[in-house]
Amino acid sequence: MAGKDKPSPRLSEVNRPFWEACNTQMLKLQRCQSDACGKFIYYPRVCCPHCHSGDTKWTEVSGHGEIVSYTAVHRPHHETFYAEAPILFAAIKLDEGPIMFSRLTDRVDSNTTLVGQRVHVTFVDHTKDQKLPFFSLSAPLENGRDS
């Protein structure tokens, strides 16, 4: 059965720079160092999935992006989230290219569409050792509550 701790990322040699940057309130992604590619990469990997180069470098990014799709999760997959439901979970296309799945800090009416809304990163305590990168709407919604 599920334990009492919230599910947390397992730190590894591959992803440690990402999660450590989150704890200093910085969003860092790997960037492919191949001249012909140069794309940003998320989630953290041992190589560039676009050109397969093994040469990547951790780079701070803007933390801005746009909501591609979202859901309000009323029935979370893990009991430690039940008290926070509904959870606004979203796919965010970062301005640098990759899609990052995250949570929105805003509360909105369920019939308000969020697709296409601009968002920016904000770091939230998850466990005592780890902050997570959440996102907040960058401008108030015209047709919905934004608290």
Add this chain to the structure above:
Amino acid sequence: MNKGYEGVYIVGAGQAVYRKGATDPVHRILWEAMNNGLLSASLDWKQVDGLAVSAFVLPPDNVTVVAEHFGLAPRWLFQGLYGGASGVIGMLHAARAIQAGDADVVACVTADVFDTARHNELLDQFNSSMRDYLSPFGFGGANGTFALHTRLYMDRYGATREDFGKLCVAQRANALLNPNALFDKALTLDDYLNARVIAEPLHLFDCVMPCTGGDCVVLASERVAESLTGPLVRILGGGEWHNYPKDDIYSLTGGWEAFRDRMYDQAGCGPQDMDFAQLYDDYPVMEFIQLEGLGITGVGETAQFIRNTDTTVNGTFPINTGGGQLSAGQAGASGGMIGVVEGVLQLRGEAGERQVDCHKGIVSGYGLVAYGRGLSCSAAVLERA
């Protein structure tokens, strides 16, 4: 070169009894499904020289240990690591092995022992990308992941909850004719629309019920098949693809279009020649996307097709004639085989009250949900020999 599957027959199909709760050992459910598959084929365990297995809860064991557990000494083994695409893929790989002479009789077996808690527990740790970059954000498991696809599909193509609902209601009607389906009460469109919300826009009846169950098809070489008296089924064409299209989570495709032309070319027929479709129905949106990927409907046109088509066993194009996972139950990796077994039963004329008039049909798989989508897809065209 585009070689088909000549010289190989599906000679039997069987299931373990689908049940609620997760107390049985998965090895026993695999055994039950395989035993029923062999009984259906009138083959003895001694004749099995190949085994393909897929079961999420099997670790720390694997197919080799299952072979030993069952007292088999096979010369060919396969373990499906492609989630809900594994059922069809295992069957296709087994057919190639038989064609090459590496096996004569292969049992392709799937099973799982699931309830909601165990399903969530598995999904939380399904792969490292999910564990590290989705689960900590309270993503809601597969429901959350596919809620995002469902919303995008609705926005992009104008599909409505009523459209998904009509398909779910039709599958439930089919399930009521299937003694091995766990749902035994009719579902109305109102029931569907008013069910409690799980992850917007998904409500309860968009989501499968994790359960315990197992499925098996038995493949044999022509030499063995000739000695059998039961009805035979041919694999006319098939294929699999993984991580397609790469670099695009939200193309609203599942990858079938990558191989479907080659599959129909092998089969010598097209999507318009199918008498039924047994689709991988983890969520109704994936059935819509599957119909499009398999060329049965045009991209973005499935809602219109569903509005105009009776997809029950009494209709013009039956879909998931046994109820599918949505109405029979979702037994983990067996979700990728339940449609294969149903397709084979239909083509053998063994589907009882839910029998449809059919000569050819398509079976399809999808799965290995990872960072934002399922990575693997598969399909095969089957024909009554």
